[in-house]
Amino acid sequence: MSRQKTVYVCDYCGQDSLRWVGKCPSCGRWNTMKEMHVHVEKPQSPAVRMAELAAGNGGEGAGRRRPVPLSDIDAAQEPRVDMGDGELNRVLGGGLVPGSLVLLGGEPGIGKSTLVLQTVLRQGGRRVLYVSGEESARQIKLRAERLAPRAVGEGSMLVFTETSLEQIYGQIAETRPDLVVIDSIQTISTEGVESAPGSLSQIRECAASLLRYAKSGGVSILLIGHITKDGSLAGPKVLEHIVDTVLQFEGDQHYMYRILRSVKNRFGSTSELGIYEMRHDGLRQVSNPSELLLSDNREGLSGVAIASAIEGARPFLIETQALVSTAAYGTAQRSPVGFDAKRLNMLLAILEKRVGFKLAQKDVFLNIAGGLRVTDPALDLSVMAAVLSSNVDTPIDTGVAMAGEVGLSGEIRPVSRIEQRIGEAQRLGFSRILVPGHNVGGMDMGKYTIEIVPVRRVAEAVRELFG
Numbered sequence: 001m002s003r004q005k006t007v008y009v010c011d012y013c014g015q016d017s018l019r020w021v022g023k024c025p026s027c028g029r030w031n032t033m034k035e036m037h038v039h040v041e042k043p044q045s046p047a048v049r050m051a052e053l054a055a056g057n058g059g060e061g062a063g064r065r066r067p068v069p070l071s072d073i074d075a076a077q078e079p080r081v082d083m084g085d086g087e088l089n090r091v092l093g094g095g096l097v098p099g100s101l102v103l104l105g106g107e108p109g110i111g112k113s114t115l116v117l118q119t120v121l122r123q124g125g126r127r128v129l130y131v132s133g134e135e136s137a138r139q140i141k142l143r144a145e146r147l148a149p150r151a152v153g154e155g156s157m158l159v160f161t162e163t164s165l166e167q168i169y170g171q172i173a174e175t176r177p178d179l180v181v182i183d184s185i186q187t188i189s190t191e192g193v194e195s196a197p198g199s200l201s202q203i204r205e206c207a208a209s210l211l212r213y214a215k216s217g218g219v220s221i222l223l224i225g226h227i228t229k230d231g232s233l234a235g236p237k238v239l240e241h242i243v244d245t246v247l248q249f250e251g252d253q254h255y256m257y258r259i260l261r262s263v264k265n266r267f268g269s270t271s272e273l274g275i276y277e278m279r280h281d282g283l284r285q286v287s288n289p290s291e292l293l294l295s296d297n298r299e300g301l302s303g304v305a306i307a308s309a310i311e312g313a314r315p316f317l318i319e320t321q322a323l324v325s326t327a328a329y330g331t332a333q334r335s336p337v338g339f340d341a342k343r344l345n346m347l348l349a350i351l352e353k354r355v356g357f358k359l360a361q362k363d364v365f366l367n368i369a370g371g372l373r374v375t376d377p378a379l380d381l382s383v384m385a386a387v388l389s390s391n392v393d394t395p396i397d398t399g400v401a402m403a404g405e406v407g408l409s410g411e412i413r414p415v416s417r418i419e420q421r422i423g424e425a426q427r428l429g430f431s432r433i434l435v436p437g438h439n440v441g442g443m444d445m446g447k448y449t450i451e452i453v454p455v456r457r458v459a460e461a462v463r464e465l466f467g
Helices: 046-054 086-092 112-120 137-147 165-175 200-217 236-242 289-293 341-355 377-392 418-427 458-466
Strands: 002-010 033-041 101-106 128-132 157-161 179-183 220-225 245-250 257-265 273-279 282-285 304-311 314-326 334-337 362-368 400-402 432-436 451-455
Touching: 033 200, 086 245, 086 257, 086 273, 101 112, 101 200, 101 236, 112 128, 112 137, 112 179, 112 220, 112 282, 128 137, 128 165, 137 157, 157 165, 165 200, 200 220, 200 236, 257 289, 289 314, 304 377, 304 418, 314 377, 314 418, 334 341, 341 362, 341 377, 341 458, 362 377, 377 400, 377 458, 418 432, 432 458, 451 458
Parallel strands: 101 220, 101 245, 128 157, 128 179, 179 220, 304 400, 334 362, 400 432, 432 451
Antiparallel strands: 002 033, 245 257, 257 273, 273 282, 304 314, 314 362
C-alpha cells in the first residue's frame, strides 16, 4: 500500500528535507528548496517479510534476480550508432548507444535545437520522432528547410507537437522510432503528478519514466533542457542522476563559435569536446580550431601571447590578450573574460613577488580570443607573458608559442601531453615554443623542426621573450 509524501528538494544539489528551510543544508544556497510529492510504499515488518521468504513466497518477481559472478558478466563493448556528426560522435564517446537517455543543455538561443535538428536530418534510413513542446510543426519545417533542404523530402523524421507524456508514449508505440527527441523536457508533463510543467516533480517523474522506457525498449531518447540564471541545468542533480549522458552546449551569442562539452557520460570519457561555428545555414563542424582562433594581424601588437592548450583530447592554439593601464579610480580592476578571476589574481601576485613587476595600482584586463572559456592550467605562462607585454608595451615575436603551469614560487611546472602541444605549434608554422624544463627530460627533440626552449622559472621565460 502506497501513500503520498511531501518532501522539499534543492533544485541545485538535489538534497531533500522533510520540511522547508530557507538555506539548503548541503550546498548552502538560499531559496532553492522546492516542494515535491512522492509516493512511498508502506514498510512491511521484518518479521512478516522473513516469514514470507522462509515459506518461499517472496512476492511478485521474487527469485528472478540472483547474484551473478563477476567472471560470468558479458563485458562486450556497447554498440554505437553513427550520428553523422564527427564532433558529436567524439563527445558521445564514439556514437550514440542504443537505449541510452541523453540530455543536452544550454542557454536559450545558443543553438541546441539547431544542433539536434540538423543531426537527426542526417540519419537517413533511421526513423526519428521529433517531439516539440515549444515550437509548432510549421516552425520546425521552416528551420529544417534552411538547415538541410534535401533531407526534408525524404520523410524519415516525424514531427509531433505535444506536451503530455502519455500521448507521447502512444505515438512512440504506434510509430516505433529508432530515436526520440524531446524539445524540451521542461515542457513535458505527466498525469500522475499534480504540478505544473517544468516543476521539479514533473521533470523528475518524466525523466525517470523515459529512462525506464529507453532501457526496456532499446530506444535512444535525446532530451533538450534549459538552464537556470546561474548557468546550470534546471533541476541539474535530479536530471544528472537519472540520465546516462549530460552534454553542455555553450558559447557567447556575440561570437560565432560554440563548444559542446560532456559533463557526464556513462559510456565514454567526459574530457572530450566538440567545436562548432554558427552560420546562417546551421552549425558547421570545426575540425581545426587553431587556424580559426588565431588572428593574422598580431604583428607589432603588445599584450598578445599564443598558448598551446588542450581541451579534452584535442590540442589547439589560442590567443591570450591582455591590457594593463593605470587605475583611474584608485582601486585596481581585474577583469578576465574566458579565464578564472581567482587564478588571474594569483598570477599577478606571482609577477609582483617573484619577478618584481608592480601591478597593484594598475588595471588588468584579460581576454581569451574567440569567446572560449579554457580551464587548462598550461595557459598560466601565456597569461603572464601577455600581461608583461602590455605592461612594458613590447610585442612578443609572432612565431613564439608557450605552454606551462606556474607555481606560487615562480617555478614553471610540467604539463600533460607536451608532445601534442609541440606538434600542434609546429604544424601551424611557429618557430619557437617555450615549455617547462621538466617536460623535456627524455624527449627526442630531434624529431621536431620547431625550436624547443625549456624554462624552469618565470624569470627565465621573461628573459627569453623580452631579452
